[in-house]
Amino acid sequence: MxxxxxxxxxxxxxxxxxxxxxxxxxxxxxxxxxHAKDKNKHKLNHIYVTGVIVAVISFLTYVFMELIASPLLSL
Ligand SMILES: [Zn+2]
Known part of the structure; x- marks a missing residue:
């Protein structure tokens, strides 16, 4: 191109x-x-990817706490 x-x-x-x-x-x-605006597009994409990664880690931590840590603590 x-x-x-x-x-x-x-x-x-x-x-x-x-x-x-x-x-x-x-x-x-x-x-x-x-194109000057492409720079912002790349930056926004980076922020979006970072947000998704943080959300996934938070969710996995929550699942871990609920399914693994809670039963162990209640023993
Ligand atoms: Zn330069």
Whole structure:
């Protein structure tokens, strides 16, 4: 997939031409997105994944407490 070459500016201030969704800065090696909003999309996705992982761990802890710890404590 190739996009129309466009000038993108990295957060470090380095400007270069990119024709990909995500390119790597030659100066600081961080990701530079072709569409500025893509950065937020990736960040939101990261927050969503973290939230799901926290929810799963909480649920597993609850199940563990209910099914394993409670019967042991009531003995
Ligand atoms: Zn940079």
């Amino acid at each position: 190739s996009l129309k070459p466009k000038q993108v500016t990295c957060q470090c201030g380095h400007t270069f031409t990119s024709s990909r969704d995500r390119a790597w800065c030659e100066h600081c090696a961080s990701a530079v997105y072709y």
